[in-house]
Structures are given as C-alpha cells and as structure tokens.
Amino acid sequence: MKKLINDPKAVVREMLEGTVALSPNTALIADENVVIRSDLLAAPDRKVAVLSGGGSGHEPAHAGYVGTGMLTAAVAGDVFTSPSTDAILSAIRTVSGPAGALLIVKNYTGDRLNFGLAAELVRAEGIPVEIVVVADDVALRDTVPKERRRGIAGTVLVHKLAGAAAEAGLPLEDVAGLARVAADNLGSMGVSLGSCTLPAVGKPGFVLGADEIEVGLGIHGEQGVRRMALTSADNLSNLILETMAADRAFGEGDRVVLLVNGLGSTPPLELSIITRAALSWLEAQGISVERAWTGTFLSALDMPGFSLSLMHINDELLSLLDAPTTALAWPGRGLVNNNRFAAKAADKSSVEQTSTSGHRVTSSAASARIRVGALAAADALIAAEEALTELDSVAGDGDLGSSMKRGGEAIRALPADEFTSPAGSLAAIGNALRRAIAGSSGPFYATGFLRASRHLADNPLPSPEEWAEAFSSAVQAISDLGGAKLGDRTMIDALQPAADAFTKALADGKSATQSWSEAVVAAETGAEETKTMRPRLGRASYLGERAVGSPDGGAVAVSCWIKALKTVI
Template sequence: MKKIINDPATVVVDALHGMAAAHPDLLRVQTDPAVVVRADAAVHGKVAVISGGGSGHEPLHGGFVGMGMLDAACPGPVFTSPTPDQVQAAVTATDGGAGALLLVKNYTGDVLNFETAAELAAAEGTEVRTVLIDDDVAVKDSLYTAGRRGVGGTVLVEKIVGAAAQRGDDLDACEALARRVVAGVRSMGVALTACTVPHVGEPSFTLADDEMEIGIGIHGEPGRQRVPMEPADGIVRHLLDPILEDLPFVEGDRVLLFTNSMGGTPLVELYIAHGIAERLLAERGITVERRLVGPYITSLEMQGMSLTVLRLDDELVELWDAPVHTAALRWGV
C-alpha cells in the first residue's frame, strides 16, 4: 500500500485539519465529534441542509459545505457511517430556527444513525426531516443497503436543495424538492480497479487486467456483472442504457448529465466518456441542458467512473444555476 498518510488510524482527523487550513473562509471544522460546518452557520431563518457519510468519497460531503449547498457535513471513518452524536452536533451548530433537512445516502448504517440523530434533535426542539437518496440502478440490494444505494445523484440533490434553502424556501418545500429530485435521478458506475482502504492495507477486491466490474458501488460493493474490458463506447453503453431504461427517460426529456471519476480516472478519459454519453442521449432525442464532469463522489483511488442523469424542469435548472461557493463547487459568485 502506497498512500500519502501518516497513520491509518488518524487519516480522517488529519484530513479534516488540512481541510480547515485550506478553506478558513468557507468552513470551520470540529473533530470531537467530527463535523464540517459552513463558516457563517447558523444562518437565522434558514433551513439547515445537512448530509454526511463515510470518508473516502471526497469531495463528498465536506467539500460541498458552504453558501448555496450544505450547511454541515458529518464525516465518518473511511467507508463507515458517522455516528448519531456527529449528526446531532451538526444540527445544533446549524440550527437557525427553521428546522433541518437531512439528506441521507441509502446505506444501512447511515439510515439508522441519521434517524437516531433526528429523534434526538427533535427531542431538543428542532424540527428535522429526512430524505433518502437511492439513485443507483445497478442492484436492488447490496452488502450495505436495503434497497438501492445512494451514489452520484447525491451531489445533485445537495446542490439543488441547498440552493432552495439559500433562497429562503421553508422546510416543507425543501423536503418536497429533495424527494422530487431523488425521484428523477438515476446513476450507474463501473470499476476498472479496486481501491485500498487505509486501515485494511489491501485492495477490496480483485479484477484481472482484462476485466471490469459493471454496477460497482462506491465502497467496492459487487456490481451487476464482471465482463471483459471494452473500449470507451462499450463502457458508456453499459452504464447509460440501464439508467435510461429505469426511469425511464424518453425522447423530449431535458436532463443534467454528470460524468464522475471514482478517484483514479483522469479527466482526459472522463471527457471521452462524457462526449460519448452526450452523443447517445442526442440520438434518443434527449437534450442535455446542464453538465458536470469531474471527481465529485469518489471511492478513494479506484479507477472507474459513473454516469448520473437527472430529468430537468425550469425550476431545477434555475436552482442548479443558482450561486454556490464551496471548496469543490463554485459559480455565480
């Protein structure tokens, strides 16, 4: 294992200290319990939008804390859910009197711990709502979930709902919007290599040089099938076809296309894949109106990629375009 770390046991805390040093204008960090909070929290009268999950998926979630997106993020150990006290601390730090919306990827530990925290916060007088994100079309259940996993669609939910909260939407409206985005977004990923969790010290699975895993999860969970390696055209079809069939997306739809690196795939390859996906969508009469390309929800150093497609309407376009200023996303400011 070759990694730029000191001690596998302190990877997350060490990274949080570095994040605080890099972005003091955007966020503040506490490490006991570990929470990343926007620098100006709590914002009076604003719904607090909070998410989190295991570390190792950076920039998700801490990189999306800031104006127009998340008010706080709860980073668990690598590939391990945050604890209820982390989530409760995030709610307390961001409570501006308008309630809190928890955006939770559908992994069993995340769901249980966020639900526990929501109950604790409610007992202290804060109104809390929870929305599960389950956009992965690859499998119905996995090692970590009951039902579909939350993957790339999480980034889009956090941006759009964060914009709504920033403009002053109330808790009911933010919750309804989150559920609408979740209903209209689908994702699928592929792995070319495995990643190595620091405290484990060896790859989470093995792929031959001529194999790829279609439908992989962001923690290295098994996918739909292991198949021979193909050129980019074939890889993109393996991902895009199940996405389009699942909702289903149809001719005339307006969409946002998100082409994501799993951590080890360079932009030159992502752009190849993105161009292919745009062409295939155009051939089906589906219009790509907004785009995001880059490493935004990763799996440590895994080589691979995911595609996410979100059905758009005028309001979702407006909220996507709204100003955002975080460590990982910034436009309009």
C-alpha cells in the first residue's frame, strides 16, 4: 500500500508541523504532540480553555479546530491511539488559567482514562476542570447501553459550540452545561465502502466484497455493526436518518443542524449527493434544517464512506454555531439554500423545432430510413460501452464509453416525428447529442451533424453524392472546431478516411452500398492506425509516448457507428 510518508514513527509529529505551518494563530508545544492557540492572554486573564484530542488519523480533527472561538488546544496521540496522560497534562497546564478548562472527550476507554486521570491531577493543582463525554454513535443503540456508545463525527459540533461559549466569556459551569446539552441532543452514524490502512501496518484492516459495505462503523478502521449489500446513496442516507430519528426522536417541526462527513477518501461529488439525499429526507419529514455542512471533518485515515450527524437546535445553540472562529478547518456558517432551483429553462430554439429552412418537411421514406440507421448506430455505441471505456482509460479519463452510451440512448429516445426530412433528422440527432454528451464528444458530434444538416437544407431526397458532400462538410466542421488533422490521433483519423473513401468510390461509379463498405474499411483502418500515433491533441497528448500501442477510443467509436450504418445504406 502506497503512502506519502517518511517514517511511520514520525507521521504524527510531521503532520502536526504541516498543519501548524498553515495556521498562523496556532503553535506546537516543543516536546509534546499538542497544538495550542498562539494568541493566549496572560494566564490570569484567560477565558475558559476548551481542549480535546485523541488518536491521530482523524484529520482535520483535532488540530484543525484549534483557534479563537473553537478549541484552545488539541492533544494528538499516535494513529488511532489515545494521547498519553502526560501530553494531556502538558496541554491543560499550558493553556489554562483561573477560569479553568473543559475537556471534550470521545467515548473510548483510552481517551476517558487518560483525559480523566489528567483532569484529576490538575484539579489537585488548583485548576478547575470539567469533562464532557460525547457518545453520539446511534448505530450501537441495540448493541450497548447509551452511555457506552462511541464518540464520532458529531463531536466536532460540540467543539464549535463549547469554543464559542468560552470565547463569549461564559464561566466553566455554563460552557460545560451547553456542551452537555449539545452532546445529549446529538446523533451520528456512518457507512463504509471499505477499510483504511494504518501507516505502520501497510494493509487494510478488513476486506469487503465488491458489492459489500459496512454499516454503523466507528472511526478507527473497525468493522461496522453489520455488513450489507451496496445500495444507492439515497437508500443509505435514508437508512441512517431513519435510525437516528428513531433513536433521538427527530420529527416534524424540529429544528436541527446537519453534518455530512467524509471518512477520508470520499470525494466531494459523492458527499454532495449524500447531502442532497439527507436534506430531501429531512425536509420531507417536516424537519427544519437550520444549518448544514459537508466535507471531511473527522476522518478515519483513507477510509471510503461517510457519516451523518444531526443535532437538535435552539436559538442559543444556533448563535454559538454561527459565532466566528479562526480555526483552520471549520467551514463557515453552513447556511442552507431554500431556493435551490432556478426558473424553468427557456423553450427550445426555433433551430431545434424546425429544419434549417424554417419549416417542417413532410415525412418521407428517406427520413424513415435515416431513423433506422440512427437506431442501428445508437445500438452499436451502447453495445461498445465497455470496450470504449477500457480504451479511454488508457489515454483519457475513462468516460468515453458512458458518453457514447448516453449519446446512443438519446438517439433512441428521439420520437419518430423528429425524423421529418434528411436535414431535420440530422439536426434532431445533433441537438440530442449536444444535450446528452458532456465533455468534448458532445460538441464535436453536434457540430458535425448540424453542419451536415445545413448542407442538406431544402433537399428532401439527397443523392449519394450529396450525402457524401454532407459527410465531408461534417468532418471539416469537427476538424475546424477542435483543430485536429489526420495523424493527430483523434476521431478525425477514422472520420476523414471514411468520408474520403465514400466520396472516391462514388466518383469511381460504385454503388452507394459498395462505396459505404469502403468507407467502413477506411474508418476501421484509420482507427487501427492510431495505435502507432503519438497524440497531439486532447488529454492523451499529456501522456506522450505512453499512449502509443492502444488505438484512440474516439476513432474506434467512429468506426463502430459507421460499420453499423452499413446495413441501411
């Protein structure tokens, strides 16, 4: 397992040094893995200090939450290991004054023992200390008593509330009281798509099947409460929220805040989909989501998956969450957009509603034949999805197969009455592909079809030669748009030979059927020859010689649909 580290024994210290380097309001205690605020007042003038911590591997927790209005200090243990009592003692003594300190502890045995012992020792020294234990994991509701549940991502919300209360100058008893209210009204639950890898171990802690997930996991790479088959993001979000609602009595009319947390390697794209699902479910239940945040807040190294946290809220707690903080990892106010959809898009343009001549032409046998050909080409592209994806993964971003499939499905979805004339049919196909295919393929194909449509305007029954001219004009339009020429290792390397072969064969007196057969051979040959070409355009050009040896996916896609048209020419 590859890791971007120097020495497994040094990962915690080096991680903290990197974190502090980008957070000017923090500092690192020289002989302990403790991050503190660097703007502390003299001890007699200090407000209540808020401390937390635990094992490392949960970044940006806990060091990322040190700052004015949040944590005063964060104590880091080894990866997934509680910090020592001595490290916690050093933190409390360094940042506390007569106002005392609040320790926010996640409900794990090692954390409770070491933070608890440190609290006892400093109390004997005259430093007032309160402890708030967070046990927000509702996945354990049927497994252990409530007081033995784990503390997971919802702890970050308690950090924020307590830090804001302390910054407001509230006494220790009140700060601790607000933190306990928050912890008591908090529920969290997670889902994992796979394990994580500890730097010192070098292999995953457990292995899941290709279609398996863990439900109700902790934050230390352990397995969940149960294993189940992978299902949709909506279903997973609903499962978690239904469990939390049953446990914490979230219901219609309640005011809540939502935290959507990535476990380490979940991309923002997927977290946003989960956010959408969670908000939709909560709003459907009549639950008012006052604030929501999405991101990686408390991770489990590189674990793929997410957790949701919900907390009942009132005006006082909400004002504390809204209070400013300089903590590097806190994302801001988390305002929810309640007007998420813009006005209806404009109607189709007249170009899409009509042929290029401005009026629909009566359907003809030629148009019906065009539709048969279009459907055959669509089927060929859909069937080639896997092969095109594999080719594009070698030299591109791997999305060509899915793009061509979407294009094929868009063509199949066109109603028969869109095929009103040769020009109208080509325009309809071009506009369908423009809407369906993202990336570069969509504009290229749309441009080609629309140029060919204009070339055949007002021609209800083009001759083979006129079709050849339209084909060549389409290829030229694509070349002009992207700048590609023969030999650049693009779709042009299949299109141009096919168009040239079709035109030449017709000029030589061959039938349309024979001429198109030669176009098919030319397209396939052109696509095959891209194997030896060094790419000069597109993403493949970034690979240089590494792309040589595999044919260009775009050229192969062209040869697929050109071949499919052979039966209808």
